[in-house]
Amino acid sequence: MPPLTQEQPLYRTMTQTEQPAQRPPRSGKGTSSKCEQILQSAGQLFLQQGYERTSMSQIARMAGVSKGSLYNHFENKADLFTAFFEERSRTRLNTLRSVSQAPQPDLRTALQQAAATIIRLMIDPEAIGLYRIVVAEANEFPNLADTLWHYGVSRTLTGLADWFAEKHAAGQLIIKDTELAAEQFLTMSQTRIIHRTRLSLPVDTSPASINDVADMVADSFLRMYAP
Amino acid sequence: MPPLTQEQPLYRTMTQTEQPAQRPPRSGKGTSSKCEQILQSAGQLFLQQGYERTSMSQIARMAGVSKGSLYNHFENKADLFTAFFEERSRTRLNTLRSVSQAPQPDLRTALQQAAATIIRLMIDPEAIGLYRIVVAEANEFPNLADTLWHYGVSRTLTGLADWFAEKHAAGQLIIKDTELAAEQFLTMSQTRIIHRTRLSLPVDTSPASINDVADMVADSFLRMYAP
Amino acid sequence: MPPLTQEQPLYRTMTQTEQPAQRPPRSGKGTSSKCEQILQSAGQLFLQQGYERTSMSQIARMAGVSKGSLYNHFENKADLFTAFFEERSRTRLNTLRSVSQAPQPDLRTALQQAAATIIRLMIDPEAIGLYRIVVAEANEFPNLADTLWHYGVSRTLTGLADWFAEKHAAGQLIIKDTELAAEQFLTMSQTRIIHRTRLSLPVDTSPASINDVADMVADSFLRMYAP
Amino acid sequence: MPPLTQEQPLYRTMTQTEQPAQRPPRSGKGTSSKCEQILQSAGQLFLQQGYERTSMSQIARMAGVSKGSLYNHFENKADLFTAFFEERSRTRLNTLRSVSQAPQPDLRTALQQAAATIIRLMIDPEAIGLYRIVVAEANEFPNLADTLWHYGVSRTLTGLADWFAEKHAAGQLIIKDTELAAEQFLTMSQTRIIHRTRLSLPVDTSPASINDVADMVADSFLRMYAP
DNA sequence: CATGAATGAGATTTCATTCAT
DNA sequence: CATGAATGAAATCTCATTCAT
Incomplete structure (x- = not known):
């Protein structure tokens, strides 16, 4: 399985005026409660432990969903992380x-x-x-x-x-x-x-x-x- | 102009007098260049990548020593980390x-x-x-x-x-x-x-x-x- | 942060009447052949070499599964060990x-x-x-x-x-x-x-x-x- | 009452006559106290923890000698182990x-x-x-x-x-x-x-x-x- | 979509042993 | 002989990710 080689800077800095993309939960289906559930749990863990110390398994367990589900809603850990951060910052x-x-x-x-x-x-x-x-x-x-x-x-x-x-x-x-x-x-x-x-x-x-x-x-x- | 109101008793801020333990490089043998070499490399990596993202293997590789040697000088990763931090803070x-x-x-x-x-x-x-x-x-x-x-x-x-x-x-x-x-x-x-x-x-x-x-x-x- | 180093005695002695937990292979899904495969190989090695001399890598290799899989079925080496012992004792x-x-x-x-x-x-x-x-x-x-x-x-x-x-x-x-x-x-x-x-x-x-x-x-x- | 049936020729049980080599502490120097010190500590640890769980570092630490000294007196861990066992069995x-x-x-x-x-x-x-x-x-x-x-x-x-x-x-x-x-x-x-x-x-x-x-x-x- | 078993790379740490001093 | 730093192999365990069901 090819590991993600993500040493690259990853994300371009935005200008202050640029509006962060208002992530829809990947489907226009509305407020997919599962998605929010995941974001909620991820948030709690990321805020307490930081990015590296929080594992996808932990998040899945706390959210009461399977590990696979995380990847149905978010591309990868980094994606889930930024989604959490934007949502929390906004609210x-x-x-x-x-x-x-x-x-x-x-x-x-x-x-x-x-x-x-x-x-x-x-x-x-x-x-x-x-x-x-x-x-x-x-x-x-x-x-x-x-x-x-x-x-x-x-x-x-x-x-x-x-x-x-x-x-x-x-x-x-x-x-x-x-x-x-x-x-x-x-x-x-x-x-x-x-x-x-x-x-x-x-x-x-x-x-x-x-x-x-x-x-x-x-x-x-x-x-x-x-x- | 209203006078500055700073009559408060200035709560105890910190243990300003308390001196953090001045770690000797584990042997009084002098400047133990290996130890400094390790601290130097660890510092560079910890400062760039943070604690979790820096691996002991990386440090050993950069310092040009074996992984085992790290543990002859420092009890574990956390110990090496705090040693690095104190040394850098001091100097x-x-x-x-x-x-x-x-x-x-x-x-x-x-x-x-x-x-x-x-x-x-x-x-x-x-x-x-x-x-x-x-x-x-x-x-x-x-x-x-x-x-x-x-x-x-x-x-x-x-x-x-x-x-x-x-x-x-x-x-x-x-x-x-x-x-x-x-x-x-x-x-x-x-x-x-x-x-x-x-x-x-x-x-x-x-x-x-x-x-x-x-x-x-x-x-x-x-x-x-x-x- | 270093993980907890659990040197503690681990397991409390049971009374003789107490019934050892009849471990289900973690999912009631039936006989989970993977699980039995692991137990089979682990048993062979543990019986020959004892606990300490048998490595998880050895077990994984002999069972034809990945090292990670062992930990999907058993919490750790000690858990696999006791599971093997109970199963063999029973049968x-x-x-x-x-x-x-x-x-x-x-x-x-x-x-x-x-x-x-x-x-x-x-x-x-x-x-x-x-x-x-x-x-x-x-x-x-x-x-x-x-x-x-x-x-x-x-x-x-x-x-x-x-x-x-x-x-x-x-x-x-x-x-x-x-x-x-x-x-x-x-x-x-x-x-x-x-x-x-x-x-x-x-x-x-x-x-x-x-x-x-x-x-x-x-x-x-x-x-x-x-x- | 039936007579005890023990007519059999008593097969050879063991090399009862064979004398295990009485290890001298590798030098005729007498009762090298360091050697005894090592054996004493090794014994305590081996008896408590068994062979595999006891490390040479532990023994050296408990005996108050350097790790290198262990290898001046005994060829390797197995040698030290058998030496300990014979000495304890004898005494x-x-x-x-x-x-x-x-x-x-x-x-x-x-x-x-x-x-x-x-x-x-x-x-x-x-x-x-x-x-x-x-x-x-x-x-x-x-x-x-x-x-x-x-x-x-x-x-x-x-x-x-x-x-x-x-x-x-x-x-x-x-x-x-x-x-x-x-x-x-x-x-x-x-x-x-x-x-x-x-x-x-x-x-x-x-x-x-x-x-x-x-x-x-x-x-x-x-x-x-x-x- | 949901699931969870499977994976393989890599993390930290230990350890017996060697060797220059 | 004594020392202890150095080593490299190997141990246990974690983790992000995939995929068949």
């Missing part, structure tokens, strides 16, 4: 979109809440798992980063930038490059808690601790951009 | 220590140079590889993060914090919590370039681009902490 | 049951025939092999002795004891403890021939020699228990 | 010799004590281990059985036979073939306790239990051979 990360949509009378409060929301969302075990997978497989599956960026970061940045533009127009903030500001805001929100959680370092993730960091982010941001 | 990451030691007449220039240095060091392929490994194996090898923190982050933070304390004493900066400030500085320096490099996303790593981010970091930091 | 040792069932007019002749039958059955190469395996692996696989006892010794003893009870009731023998008498009869039958065969010592196993020992057993037994 | 099994040497006024008591002594000596863990090794390696190391027989069984049988001859001459027993009687006595002593201990089956080895079996042996023997 999970779009929650980040609404970071800046809860209106607050006070600007500082609004900023603080936005930062706190970002922190909470990004230390969720699933978000942490997706991040780890992207970083771990950056060489073998460069496309994952595109997917993550597309569904996760990109929307968040756009949302924040738009919001900052409004505040700039309203005279509450003075920001020339709103997109850079958005990136700064997002980066600063990762101070301490998100960073350490990604490394599995011991860290205080209590609401109080999250609020402290969010306070710091809001204050620093205002010092940087308040009139 | 490579201590360069981060000197981030803030080049004296500059101008404070802003000094800050900018520090940020630029951080960026340059952290997008070095080896530093990126070490980070990826820690994140990828955070579940299986939680100790890696401790090692990385000990040899890399901890020293940098202490160096920055000491420097900021001097500037505070000199009246050039107003910083109550110098350690938090150091963490902010380090986090902000990761904006855009480091972040995207870690994800293998296309990114401009030219000196000009690095300078731009460093400028931003310096300016923002001054806004946050200048008198 | 081979139950012949011992009928030791005392050939009716003879003369009691002494009957006893002599019984002893001769025991000797013949127990110096059969396969029975010798099974005994050697049990003794050799008594520490690593304590369950084997239970199996051997269950399928081999236990039935023989019961058969003999029942027979002696009949003769006692008929006044031909005076035996209080029929079970002890059965054990004595069985032990005495092992004098010289069985004993030395087990040790691979040179020994005369001719029918004449067997008859001599059987005579001795019958005579001694009658001296001990005749009225 | 341990000769205790069996004195089975019948404690004089007792009462013949029945003397027989009972002899049987009890045999049982006690043969369920000693070391004796059990030696027996298991012989049986386990009967194919690979047929010589072990010779050694065991020479140092263990042969002497015991001769001692018993001589003793029985005395009693025959004294008119206390009527035994034509004293050697066969000795073999019967030895075999009967193995009933229940020794047998089951060799198989690691649960068995009562209390002094009371040993006395019961010894009583049974003495009584049976007297019934067989008393005038």
